[in-house]
Amino acid sequence: MSGRWKRKEEEYESDGSGDSHARPNKVSKADSDDIVVCEISKNRRVSVRNWQGKIWIDIREFFVKDGKKLPGKKGILLSVDQWNILRDHVEDIDRALGES
Template sequence: MEKSRSKRGKTREEDGVVSDGDEPQKKVPKPDDDSDESDTIFICELSKNRKVSVRNWMGKVVVDIREFYFKDGKEFPGKKGISLSMDQWKILRDHVDEIDKEIDT
């Protein structure tokens, strides 16, 4: 529900409810950091800090190639990495032989 403020400082919600703004706003609890892991399938470790996984992100399945780091004894995904959509993954997969040929030459 979107809220807007009137000139008098009252909050008006789209459904017509008006509040004076004196009420504390309800806080929505943040999901745990580990909540996303249930949708992540670890595939392989490329090196010490790089991994390939398949996960559900915003309702879409992606192939995630990412660097990880440790903080306070926990492993977290880093900023360096790429998430390939299924279309992008299929294109890459279909061109693996061509990539291998270029590497060998």
């Protein structure tokens, strides 16, 4: 995995709130090709990335350091197959939420 996931989260800020849905935008990076799909809260983002020749869905928390938003350790990187399994079970998850 890339060393960028090993950064310290000393100035980590997470409020976990917010239902804002940002428009997709492209984030240019030298080592990957990221498309930010949505901001699910102030410090949480869903993006699709091409990393090491494979497509990944990255759901990750970010922190602010020196005025820059950087990826934190907390998150999950799903393969396309894993994403499809999760997507196929959204209705089951919604049903379980209704029962709780």
